Amino acid sequence: MPRQTESRARLLDAALIVFRTRGYTATRVEDVCAEAGVTKGSFFHHFKTKEELAVAAAERFSEHADTLFAGAPYRAVADPRERLLGYVALRRALLDGPLPEVTCLLGTLVQETYEIHPAIGRAAGEHILAHADEVGAMAAAAKAACAPEADWSAEGLGRHIQAVIQGAFILAKAGxxxxxxxxxxxxxxxxxxxxxxPVEEGRQAAA
Known part of the structure; x- marks a missing residue:
């Protein structure tokens, strides 16, 4: 990896840690540089402002999450109901570890910046909603198999699942x-x- 690319990656990885630990407002450029082991000159070579770093960090966090979920075991589960339950089980398992490492950077950024730094809030929010849509697609498959006549929407269920997960992170921080x-x-x-x-139970009820 070229040296300049490496230093940028180190700054982004440091930002994932420091923003989740301190929050966006309390984080200084110096804090990120210290965590990354680079100089402020290196920081400003890659990012004009802390806000620009936060937008890029939201993108990096989302990329890491996408890679994690793409390779997760629940993806290979054939039954759509069990696949959705497997996703939730994975999210629960990912709670093992220190709070700054297991909570969601995107949720942290949205809560803190949605009004005072709209570019950050918008970037983080877009990634959260995109993931909610992916979960909604899993919910749609499960609904079609298990509850095709139900009057709730799969998209709404996907967003509800994400709301519970983000709320759980807040409770973890509060407690x-x-x-x-x-x-x-x-x-x-x-x-x-x-x-x-389950499909068998649903068929019996319809009979």
């Missing part, structure tokens, strides 16, 4: 630990099991 967040995702899993009866 200083992930126990409450895990409980939220346990409840979410049970809710989905009730909303999407």
């Amino acid at each position: 200083g630990g992930t126990d409450a967040a895990r409980e939220c995702l346990d409840h979410l899993g049970r809710y989905l099991e009730l909303l999407l009866p």
